[in-house]
Each structure stands twice: as structure tokens, then as C-alpha cells.
Amino acid sequence: MIKEQWMTVVKNRHLALDTYEMILTGELTEKMINPGQFLHLKIGEGFSHMLRRPISITNVDIDHQEVTIIYKTIGSGTSWLSKQTPGEKIHVLGPRGNGFPIEQVTNKKLLVIGGGVGVPPLYYLTKKLVEQQNEVTAILGFQTKDAVFYEDNFKKLAKTFIVTDDGTKGEKGRVTNLIPSLQGDVDYYYSCGPTAMLHAVSNEMKHVPGYISLEERMGCGIGACFACVCKTVDETDEKGYRKICMDGPVFQSNEVIL
């Protein structure tokens, strides 16, 4: 069963402030059907970088065997990615982890809340949710106007609200500012972003069932090294912990301690 592939870069473009969009192609794409899963990307030549980088799936075009990822250049790995040009190969392990459990979700009112590079997986999620006849509202938070991406893509699928820290675009402030006015009769919510944001969101949305996607530094990315654990809220849980790479990155909002 295929679990890894040298995928080929089709496109790699500057999308927003320090943010890039890359399209990769390969048959591995056929496995990428669950929104919320991530790809574990090899960086550099040979063993020059000993750890892979987890990056979420932003979108998949099964027909053309293309997967889109969006990443922010924050260090050596993502800046290496930003320098790859069409035709180059990147070794991909994945898709890894469990995505958002949406198989049964249809005809519901849903709220999608993303912050920064937490936005990418929510695009594929929103696409699937809309395909499944749900009504989605999206709140997308960014630092500043120049960092905003995929506004139009979301708008085609969902009622979309942009929030920026500095107010240079959309609402000024935090994504949680908008929640009171939008959560009305929402059935579920889905969120991905910085831990502080997830914390605020899940507090704000205490009474609505929701799913959040977490980030943690990873070793193996496949559940073998115990690098990426978090504790369960339930102290009587048999294991008391979850592995983000394998049990997550998506969890029920009240399953793990943020």
C-alpha cells in the first residue's frame, strides 16, 4: 500500500506575506481524501535535515492528481520549500493523522474558524462540507492585510469574515470577536490555528460540539516516538494522552488539554 512518494512540484508561488502556495502531483494524491490530514515532507538533500515537516492539505484535485499546500516560511525547512521550482521532486510521507470526522455531516449549520497557517486545512474541509450540503460560515483571522490569503476561494463556498490583528482588512481584533454574533444556531464548529486562539475559541464555543486541529513539533510523524503528545482532559482516560500525529491532529474540542 502506497504511503510515500517523490511527488513533483507543479507550482510554487508567493501567496501572501511570508506565505507560499505549492501544488504537488503524484498518485499519492488519491489517498488524500480526508480534510485535516497532513503531509510529512522531507527537506533538503539526503540526511541534511533529520526531521520532516508536517504541512496540512489545503486542497486536492483527485482528477489531476494534484494536492495544494500553503505554508508560511518561518525557518530553514519552509524556506527550503519556498525555493523549490516546478519539476523538482519532494518526498512526501502521508497523508498522516486523522482528519475532521465529517462523513455523517450533512444539512447542518457549521462554523469554521481559522487563524494564520491554521487556515489551509479548513479550505479543503469547507469544500467537502459544502459538497455534503452543509451551510458553512468561515471566520478567518490574519495578522495583517498582506498576510490574508484564500479570501475569494472561501467566499465562493461560504459566508466568509476576515479579521486582522491590526484592522488593516476586515474586522479588527481576534476571531473570537465575531463568534457571539455568528454562533447562533450552529451545529458544529471546526477550528485550526495557534494554540492561544484554539483556547479562546473553545472557551467561547463551550456549548457547541466542535473539533480542533493541533500543532506540535514532531519526530516520526507516524506515532512511534512519543514526541507529539498532549494530555487528555479526562483524567480517567486509559492512556491519559493522545499522539497528535496519529490520534490527531484533529480532536474533539473537549478531548485534550490545550
Next chain:
Amino acid sequence: MIKEQWMTVVKNRHLALDTYEMILTGELTEKMINPGQFLHLKIGEGFSHMLRRPISITNVDIDHQEVTIIYKTIGSGTSWLSKQTPGEKIHVLGPRGNGFPIEQVTNKKLLVIGGGVGVPPLYYLTKKLVEQQNEVTAILGFQTKDAVFYEDNFKKLAKTFIVTDDGTKGEKGRVTNLIPSLQGDVDYYYSCGPTAMLHAVSNEMKHVPGYISLEERMGCGIGACFACVCKTVDETDEKGYRKICMDGPVFQSNEVIL
């Protein structure tokens, strides 16, 4: 004063068994006027390889600002080099070291003896020597027929004899086999190749003044780290040693201990 440059790969082709020819361009070429000097090449991205690789200058086209090098792929550095394609940049420090002292050499009968990847610097040398109205005979040794390169290039400049270890091309055996019949009234000789060969050559040519080019693993390549030293033959020599990267790689045949 320019001492380094990101030079651009113009051409990089398979030349013979495990052997490649690369042409680099850049203004640094203008400094590469002494045959026998070497370029100190940076390998890989960033600081992934902590040591540069010394490779001799094979030929220089000052007009087109192009320098040719020939290298054998023996390890990680040279195999990285073999994968570089036209347009890519390679950081070059150089030219380093002292080349063959030929400024005053004219109207002489000269013998040039090379083995394997010791042959490359001798091509630029032969070219210069012929330009200076000398009569050059070249003995070039290789392991086997498939490893032979630049035979025609040499033949255009000098009476050229090929020797292979296995006799698949030219004379069978070692370069020293041919010396007795060719050293006749030779004024000087110039040699580069494996240490064992240099040893044999300088023994065979004891009575002729000659210059040999040595190899050693290098750290800095500029004379600062004492990685590449060899002892002088003259025990009363003030220092008692020479740095191959700075005092060499070319020495008088009786100057240093092989």
C-alpha cells in the same frame, strides 16, 4: 581584490568512467592564469558540507570568462558536483596555491606525466608551455580504456602517449614504463597523479629537474589550519614543512617528502 565568486555552471558532462567535465563562468576566471592552481569549491547548501573540495584548473578561456574542471566522482562532494546543471551557481574560492613555475620556460624539451585525475591540471600547463614555444611530450596514465579522457586535446598540443593499467588502450602498465625511452634530452618534467606514481616518476627522473603536484585532504585551503602539510626533504630547512594549499600544490621534485 576578488578572491571568491558564485560562478555559474555553463556545462557539466560525463566525460569518461566516473569522470565529469564542468565549465564555470564568472569574472574570477581572470585570475586563473597559472596552470597548477586549484579552485576550492563549496559543496551543497548552506553549511551542510563543512569542507570545500580542491579541484585543479583544467583549462581557462579568458575571453569567454570560462574555466574548465575535470573531476572524478569518488564521494559525496564530487557526486554533488556531478548533479549540478547549467545555470546553477557554485561558490568558488580561488585560484589557490602556487602553480607550475613556467614563466621563464621557453624553447625547451619538456616531459609531462599525468595519472588519472592528475591529468587535468597538466592540460592547462601543456597549453601554456606550447604557447611559450616549448616542445612537450605527454605520458598520460589511466586505469582502463573507459577512463581515458582528453587524449585528442593533448594530441593537438604534444606528442602524447596513453598508458592503461590493464592495457585496454595504449601501452599496458605504468607511466614509468615509457620514461626510459622518452626522457632522452628532456630539460624539465612536470607530473601530477597519485602519490605512488609521483614517487616512481621522481625516482625514474632523478637526474632531471622536475615539478610535481601533490594532493592532501584540506581544511581551509588558504594556509591557515595546518591540515595539508608535508615534510621537506632538507632537514635543515627552517620550517621543515610545506603547506600544500599555499606553498604548493606544486613543488620541486626534491623539495618535499612524498
Next chain:
Amino acid sequence: MTNIAVSLPGLELKNPIMPASGCFGFGKEFSEFYDLSKLGAIVIKAATLEGRYGNDTPRVAETSAGMLNAIGLQNPGVDKIISSELPFLEPFNVPVISNVGGSSVEEYVEVAKRISASPIIRALELNISCPNVKEGGIQFGTDPNLAAHVTEQVKKVSTKPVYVKLSPNVSDIVAMAKAVESAGADGLSMINTLTGMSFDLHKRKPLLANKTGGLSGPAIKPVALRMIYQVRQEVDLPIIGMGGITSCEDVIEFLLAGANAVAIGTANFLDPYICEKIIDDLPAKLQQYGFTSVEDCSQKGVAL
């Protein structure tokens, strides 16, 4: 045919390649990638007496040609390992080595006693790099007397051969090896990680929550080779070598330096198929360098 089988106390290995402790969990995750029966052996994650959650996150950080980890011996505890993890490995035709952790001699002894009783376990790897809580945090792995003492006590209760895993964070690795040899160790496993740190420039503090972590990967290979070579001059025990192995060439280097078999840790994270690939390529690579078998290669670089 190049023979890559190796025979060590308690371990008949089809080949000298095993995943290193802590880098392969209890095998289950990697069994999705290839048939674990291909491995020479499997070394499971450290077992302690009680279950441990380990350190806070972040627990790993990448460094140049290496990584830091401060997992903190997370594991479900020896009894749960025996009841819930080992049965999965039974059907595979591969010897299982249990890494044994602890914070006191008593804990090491109790874990060793219980896990060595499992028929699935063929040998123990005594991880003496854990801090000794009673002696105020000194590592068992840096004091020859403590190391000898814990080895001796574990040997008394273990029904399986005991390989002592040495820490490289010592002035005199040979003294450590000799100490555990005379305490009755059946073999050595070396090296564990070098203690290191890295800092988060934005947060202005150590990157790992635990502050320090263990450095592994190609960065430490020269240190591992040196220590194995030095120990091999003076100690006859079989050595399972590890530290930065990513290729067949690396395996041969470790064998030349004096190892009898090798373990592969960090490289599994970059390439989950690495052990399988090395096993497949090893016979041809040994032949290429003129060796007729693993045992023909082992220690060839030591006799001088």
C-alpha cells in the same frame, strides 16, 4: 553468498540491523510500512515500573545533522507493555530486546525481572542513562561504580542476557565498559544520546520544555565510532553499535570500528523504510568492499 547473520548472546540475528530503542515505539506503527520479520531484531521503547507520561512538549528539536529529544521515558509501564504491546510482536519472526529504564536500582531490578520473564523477550538493554533519583540525579551511566552495581543486580534477576547501554556523556568510556563487563554484562549497546540544548530566539529560552535533550543522528556518528573503537581495544563483549547510522556504508564503518551488530534510531523518522532498505542492500555493499560476511567485516578496522 554474503552471510549477514550474526550470533550474539541470546540473539540469533538474520542480519545485524535493528531499530534503536525509542525510535520504533513497540513496533506496531512500523509494521504498516514493512514486514517486521525482516529485521535482525527489534528494540522496544524503554520500560519503567509504572507508566510515565514523560516531559512536557516541545520534546524534539532539529539540529544540524541531528535532533534533540527529551521524551522522558514515556511508556505505559512494564506490566502493560507485557500485556498490551508484546503480544503484537509475537507473530513476527524476530527477536525482541527490551530496553529497561528506571530511577533507582530497585526499579531497574523489578522491571528486568518482570520483562525478562516474557517469552517474547530475548535480551534486555539496560538503559543506564536515566538519572539516579536516590543519589541526587547523578546518572547511573556516568559513574562506573553505580553502573556496575545496577548491572550486577539486574543480572541476578534477569533470565535473559543483559546488554548495558552506555551513555557517551563521560570522560572515560572504557572505564564504564570495563565496570559493567566485570559486573557480568553479556554485551554492550553504545551509544545513547549526547546531552545538548538549543534555544528559541524569540522566546529567549531553551527550546525544549525539559531544557536539555539527547542529541542523536549523523552529527554524533564520529563520537559513537570513537567510543566503540576505544572500548573494543579493551573489552571483548559483543557491541551493538549506534549513533547516526543512515546507510550501509555507515553500518560497515560501525562494524570496522568494532561493533558486532547495529541499531538505527533517528534515521527511521526521515525514512520509515530505512532499516528494510539497509538490510536489502547490505549483502551487495559488503561484497563491494570485499567482505564475505558481517562477521568477516566486524572489527576489521581495530586490529592494527
Next chain:
Amino acid sequence: MTNIAVSLPGLELKNPIMPASGCFGFGKEFSEFYDLSKLGAIVIKAATLEGRYGNDTPRVAETSAGMLNAIGLQNPGVDKIISSELPFLEPFNVPVISNVGGSSVEEYVEVAKRISASPIIRALELNISCPNVKEGGIQFGTDPNLAAHVTEQVKKVSTKPVYVKLSPNVSDIVAMAKAVESAGADGLSMINTLTGMSFDLHKRKPLLANKTGGLSGPAIKPVALRMIYQVRQEVDLPIIGMGGITSCEDVIEFLLAGANAVAIGTANFLDPYICEKIIDDLPAKLQQYGFTSVEDCSQKGVAL
């Protein structure tokens, strides 16, 4: 304006960047690349009493993100250094630190006495990683008592501040630091190289003629940071930090860990302009991370 000047015993540094001993010769070769006056200081190659040729070649080998060296303290001897090498450095406006080597206490003392008398020398860096010939090859750098003894004796004769350069090949770096502190050291310099090896697969033997060599470069950076951090918790002496620095970010990491200034070794081989580049970029980088000066940054990662 970001102030990058640093004031240490005997050393008024324009900036905290100096080339590390052994990686910069006696300065002459690098003076062809840039004006040495730009440097915070220059640490020259180790001086011994008599001239030494050093070890056989090969003396260096590349490793993953690092290199091994076994130069073997090649140098023309202290008197020739004073007469032939130091005068070249006089015209530059830069403090010179002399690295002091030796195989016996007497040799260290004699070298320190002679070279500290040179007006060009502002401080000594006592390289205690050399083997102690009299005590049968134990390194001064791995035994706290020997280290303290040689420090004490050198302090008696040196007319300049003495920075003791610690070896990382020890179980307890803090014990070493404390020992030389109480023996009167004016500062610490850390770390020297980790002992390592690599093997030539074709020749089936150690690649370096000397068999073992010192590992330097980015590979050892996590170990250097950890040791500096640990020592900084317990010792107040100024620390010149080194080990794998290749960038301004690395410099800031060392400062955060507790260093007061830094030295750059192996990176000079890959980029002869590296010290100059880092000096040029440091003010902006410090500012980017919110520091107003080097002294504002130094040790910020230690207070917890």
C-alpha cells in the same frame, strides 16, 4: 544604535566575534580577505615551548555537519611565534589572545610566562585538552584536580588574564569549570572539540593518521550550548563560547545560553569572510530579536 562592544578581563572588544584558535593560523592568511581590525579579537594557534610538526596526514576529515581534525598542535614554538608571527598582528587594532598548549605543567608555565610578556598579547587561552604526558596521557582537561593545578601555576606567571579552554569530553563540565574558577581563572573558553573518529572503508582503518580527531562544526553546537548553559548556572566567570557557530542567530543562541563573547572556528574554512559578515550583520539581528546590545542579550536565556 545597538551596542555590540563587550568588556571582559583584559579584553575591550569592539564586538563579541573572534576567530577560534587553530582555525585562523596567526592571522596573516585571513588578512588577505579582510581587515583584521574589524574583529573583536584574534585567538592564535596554540603555542608550545618547542616547535612541533604535529601528526601525520591525513589530519582532517569531513563528517555530517562537522569535521574531524588531528593537527597535533603544529606550531613554530613560543619564541618564534613571538619573534616572527606576532609582529605582523601589531599594526591591527585588535586584541590578540594566545592559545597555550603543553604536555606538562612545566611546559604550560614556561609558554605562558614567555608569551604573556609580549605586549601584543592581551590574554591567554589555556588549552587544557592536551594529554598530560607525565600522568600517562590523561588529559588535563578531564581531571578537575589536574586542571586546577595547571591553571594555578599558569596564573602565577602570567601577566595577562587567563581564560581556561574546557574540553567537552567530560562527565561533569560544571566540576571542571568550578575547579579552574577556584584556581584563579579569569574566564572560560568553551568548548574545545569532542573526540571522534571516522573510518576509510577501502583501507579498512581509521581515516585520520592519528586515528582519533577533534569533532567541530555545527554538529557539536547543541553540546556546546548545553555545557555553557550548565556552567553559567553555577559559575560567574566570563565565558567565550564556541562550537559550530555559522550565523548571527547562532551567536545570539550562545549569548542567550550564557556566553559573553564567541569564537568561530570551522566556519572560517567554508567561508573565509564569515567573521566579518557576522560582525556586519549582528547589530541588525540583535535589534530584530529585540535586544539593545550584546550585553543585553548575554545570559537572557539563563535567568528562568
